[in-house]
Amino acid sequence: MAKLYFRYGTVGSAKTLNLLAVAHNYESQGKTVLVVKPAFDTRFGAQDVVSRAGLRRTADLTLADDDVPTGDVAADADCVLVDEAQFLTVEQVDALRDWTRHIDVPVICYGLRTDFRTRLFDGARRLMEVADSIEEVKTTCIDCNSKATQNLKLMDGVATVDGPSKQLGAEERYVPACFRHYQERLALARLATQASMASGGTGI
Ligand SMILES: [Zn+2]
Structure with a gap:
């Protein structure tokens, strides 16, 4: 039986670059890969798998939340590669789990472990489980120079835990942080807000 892999990391850890390199390796040997991504990620166009380093390719399959794909689509693939796997639903992870058994294809999922509030994404949780x-x-x-474990959200350069966790792109930016600096940056932002309100400002 082929294996299901979860390769997790923070933002900026070159997960997509890693995915694209694996795809390149398979294809340079004349093998076929199926690149999958949840349709939610529309940062660079829903079909594209794009690394921060600038490399990109078009996904072979995009999944809306209610899509639970059968293994037929991966029947000819030597490897399935999933980008932004944190956005998979539990049912989709379970379907991919079944692919490794029924069509004996390895499935390698790349994604975030937690959101900017330190909470597990549903897809990441299910991948950790199975x-x-x-x-x-x-x-x-x-x-x-410590290892980053958290994804810190910056709005106009200021750390925040506000906003929905399923939000990508636009003005906000996500950066990798160790837990200490994740907490310190949020504490500084709170102090700045309090100081602004104390001096009569709106705090915004
Ligand atoms: Zn740090």
Whole structure:
């Protein structure tokens, strides 16, 4: 039976670059890959799988929340690669789990573990529960050389835990942070807001 892999990491840990490299390796050997992504991620166009380093390719299959794909679509693939896997639903992860058994194809999922409030994404939780292999794709904190474990959300450069967790792109930016700097940046932002309100400002 082929394996289900979850390769998780923070933003900026080159997960998509890693995915594209794996795809390239398979294809340079004349093999076929199926690149899958949840349709939610529309940062760069719903069909495109894009790394922050600028490389991209078009996804072979995009999944809306209520799509639960059968294995037929992966029948000819030597490997299935999933980008932004944190946005998969539990049912979709379970379907991918079945693919490894019924059509004996390895499925490698790349995604975030937690959102900017330190909470597990549904897709990440299910992958943690059922994957054969869980591997961390590492990068360093934006403020020090420790390993980043958190995704810090910045609005106009200021740390925040506000807004929906299923939001991508636009003005906000996500950066990798160690837990210490994740907390420190949020504490500083709270102090700045309090100081602004105390001096008669709106706090915005
Ligand atoms: Zn740090």
